[in-house]
Amino acid sequence: MSSVIKIAIDGPAAAGKSTIAKMVAEKLGYTYIDTGSMYRALAHKALSRSIDTTNGEELKNLLQETEIVLVPSETGQAVIVDGVDVTEDLRTQQVTAHVSAVAVHPGVRQLMVDKQRQLAEGTGVVMDGRDIGTAVLPHAELKIFMTASVEERAMRRHIENNERGIETSLEELQAEISERDRADSEREVSPLKQAEDAVLIDTTSMSIEEVARQISELAEKRLSR
Numbered sequence: 001m002s003s004v005i006k007i008a009i010d011g012p013a014a015a016g017k018s019t020i021a022k023m024v025a026e027k028l029g030y031t032y033i034d035t036g037s038m039y040r041a042l043a044h045k046a047l048s049r050s051i052d053t054t055n056g057e058e059l060k061n062l063l064q065e066t067e068i069v070l071v072p073s074e075t076g077q078a079v080i081v082d083g084v085d086v087t088e089d090l091r092t093q094q095v096t097a098h099v100s101a102v103a104v105h106p107g108v109r110q111l112m113v114d115k116q117r118q119l120a121e122g123t124g125v126v127m128d129g130r131d132i133g134t135a136v137l138p139h140a141e142l143k144i145f146m147t148a149s150v151e152e153r154a155m156r157r158h159i160e161n162n163e164r165g166i167e168t169s170l171e172e173l174q175a176e177i178s179e180r181d182r183a184d185s186e187r188e189v190s191p192l193k194q195a196e197d198a199v200l201i202d203t204t205s206m207s208i209e210e211v212a213r214q215i216s217e218l219a220e221k222r223l224s225r
């Protein structure tokens with residue numbers, strides 16, 4: 001019987017991974033790691049310095065001289081870059097529009113994966129992203145591939161944005177999410193893909209609580225093995 005396990009949650013943009021991962025981590029007393037925020041942190045810093053996001057070498061160098069610290073917070077996870085809390089800045093349309101381009105570069109991904117593995121070492125974690133079950137934690141005891149229709153994902157993001165006082169059109173959100181799915185699935189290095197041993201959960205007609213319960217039950221089963 002294992003005392004702690006590692007849980008990998010992958011899936012397309014805005015499928016609810018972070019919300020669910022946070023809830024499951026809290027329930028199990030595990031560390032929650034949102035790997036998308038690390039790519040967003042690099043995109044944000046690159047944009048603030050007008051660095052071309054198609055230049056992999058420059059981005060890799062920039063990442064090497066960047067300190068990204070993830071801190072558990074009331075809302076889930078705060079992101080501190082070079083000592084500054086940039087959590088809120090990482091959700092802007094500008095960062096969202098550029099992050100997939102930043103995540104394409106093999107040199108950038110290698111450094112991110114190394115860092116993510118270090119963060120997961122020797123502890124119970126719930127890690128969400130695109131390549132956790134396939135590349136970062138291939139031996140995770142529980143792998144989930146979480147999806148939902150693009151219409152449902154755009155609608156959820158639309159409601160979430162409204163609640164935060166951000167006006168967004170549903171059509172634009174659908175287009176942005178579809179484009180990000182395409183870019184993340186078609187990139188050469190560790191594209192978004194369901195791991196062979198991942199459990200597929202289509203959350204289109206499920207409530208957040210139902211999804212969290214299903215994953216927690218699966219986690220309990222793995223823990224009692």
Ligand code: DC
Nearest residue numbers: 035036037039099100103129130131
């Ligand atoms: O989960 P998110 O929307 O915050 O992720 C932002 C982007 O980062 C996503 O479009 C692709 C990239 N990403 C990635 O390539 N690999 C990960 N493990 C996590 C995110």
